[in-house]
Amino acid sequence: MAGELSLFLDLFGLICVIVVFSVFVTRSHWFTEALERRFTWKNRTVLIIFFGLLSVYGTLGGVEVLGAPLNVRDLGPMAAGLFCGPYVGIGAGIIGGVQRFTMGGPTCLPCSLATVLSGVFAGILYILLKDRFAGVKIAVAFAVAMESFHMLITILLVSPPEVAYEIVSRAALPMILANAIGMFIFSYLVSNILTERKTEGERNLYRSEVARNKAELDIASEIQNDFLPKKMPDIPGFSLYAMNTPAKEVGGDFYDFVDCAGGSTGIVIADVSGKGVPAALFMMLSKTLMHASAGWHRSVKRALESANNMISGESESGMFVTLCYSVVDPGSGRIVYANAGHCPPFLLKASGDEFLRLNPTGMALGVIEDNEYGTGEVNVSSGDLIVYFTDGITEAINGDDEEFGEERLKEVILNNRYESPERIAGSITESVSSHSSGELQFDDITLVILKVL
Known part of the structure; x- marks a missing residue:
């Protein structure tokens, strides 16, 4: 038993050298092409030579028992046939078998024949498996079976029988174990390569999908931006500014301006x-319907009720929209509004520091069809300021989950009341950004600021 262990250790050392070379070949583009079933005469020739030389080295690096070399020669043709197909397996087997035959010795014929048949049988198994990888278990089992067959034909073909039995009794276990371990290592390397390639393919597919989705979202964002007004309307005696910052590539907030009868301007x-x-798609639908309704109806009340009925009829997903619609008459300074469940805009009169709220006059659009809406009315004069906003402003949170809130918003408005609407909007967004520093924007931010000159 000690002698067999010594033989096995010698063969295992040989396997380690072969494995080092195997790592290089399995990483080559020739072997990669073979794994992908993309065979050419060039890659087949290169692989036949490599595995053939591997078989030769398995013989020359072996040890002798009773004049017969113990080796891992069959490992090259077996690996070649199993992973690169019958042509490579048979080619490598012939190279290894011919070289062994030239060495002579009592096991010359059975060993040479076993090496060639290793490539043949491995190639047949490759064909039977079709496009499937043999797997580590099948590869190791095949190596054990092939080396057992090697021992069998040695007993049958070597004479005298006493010599055959003596050689097989000492060589069988070390050679079977050594070739099985060698095949295990080689097939494990191939398995890792295939796993890496699969992972890489999935990663590339994921990246491609992400890039495609990103491109689609960028296009959707451009389309949505096109739905927003390109410029501010000119309202005599008033200064106006609006901005929109979606939390994601696309969002659900919007603002709009409508040319109304008598020189009035509608603000949405x-x-x-x-x-x-989903919110972006519903936003575009809502904006289109609201704009159309405001153009059809001079009455703020009727415009909102008509828009609500149309949105309710189209909303099968349960989505709704909060909205504030104001009509500004620049001649009289009169503003008529209807608020459908939206954040109450703030009106800051030039004569004081108190804020008036344009409170809701009905529920959100799209909730209930045929809902009625009330209206409100305010009169504004020089220096008065109205700030329309969405809850992305007041509900912006910091690291302590503290909301920006209405009081901070009012403070910023008061501190900047004499600035232009654009500067006021900039101060508000800067304050919100400073408040939520380090936290991601989780909701869309929209501002419309109207100032009486």
Whole structure:
């Protein structure tokens, strides 16, 4: 038993050298092409030579028992046939078998024949498996079976029988174990390569999908931006500024301006329920219907009720939109508004520091069809300021989950009341950003600021 262990250790050392070379070949583009079943005469020739030389080295690096070399020669043709197909397996087997035959000795014929048949049988197994990888278990089992067959034909073909039995009794276990371990290591390397390639393929597919989705969202964002007014309307005696910052590539907030009868201008600010693409699609629908309704109806009340009925009829997903619609008459300074469940805009009169709220006059659009809406009315004069906003402003949180809130918003407005609407909007967004520093923006932010000159 000690002698067999010594033989096995000698063969295992040989396997370690072969494995080092195997790592290089399995990483080559020739072997990669073979694994992908993309065979050419060039890669087959290169692989036949490599595995053939591997077989030769398995013989030359072996040890002798009773004049017969013990080795891992069959490992090259077996690996070649199993992983690169019958042509490579048979080619490598012939190289290894011919070289062994030239060495002579009592086991010359059975060993040479076993090496060639190793490549043949491995190639047949490759064909039977079709496009499937043999797997580590099948590869090791095949190596054990092939080396057992090697021992059998040695007994049958070597004479005298006493010599055959003596050689097999000493060589069988070390050679079977050594070749099985060698095949285990080689097939494990191949398995890792295939796993890496699968993972890489999935990663590339994921990246491609992410890039495609990103491109689609960028296009959707551009389309949505096109739905927002390109410029501020000119309202005599008033200064106006609006901005929109979605939390994601696309959002559900919007603002709009409508040319109304008698030189009046309609101002719309709205916030669709939900986030992302569904909210963006519903936003575009809501904006289109509201704009059309405001153009059809001179009455603020009728415009909102008509828009609500149309949105309710189209909303099968349960989505809704909060919205405030104001009509500004620049001649009289009169503003008529209807608020459908939206954040109450703040009116700051030039004569004091108190804020008036344009409170809701009905529920959100799209909730109930045929809902009635009330209206409100305010009169403004020089220096008065109205700030329309969405809850992305007041509900912005910091690291302590503390909301920005209405009081902070009022403070910023008071501190900047004499600035232009654009500067006021900039101060508000800067304050919100400073408040939520380090936290991601989780809701869309929209501002419309109207100032009487």
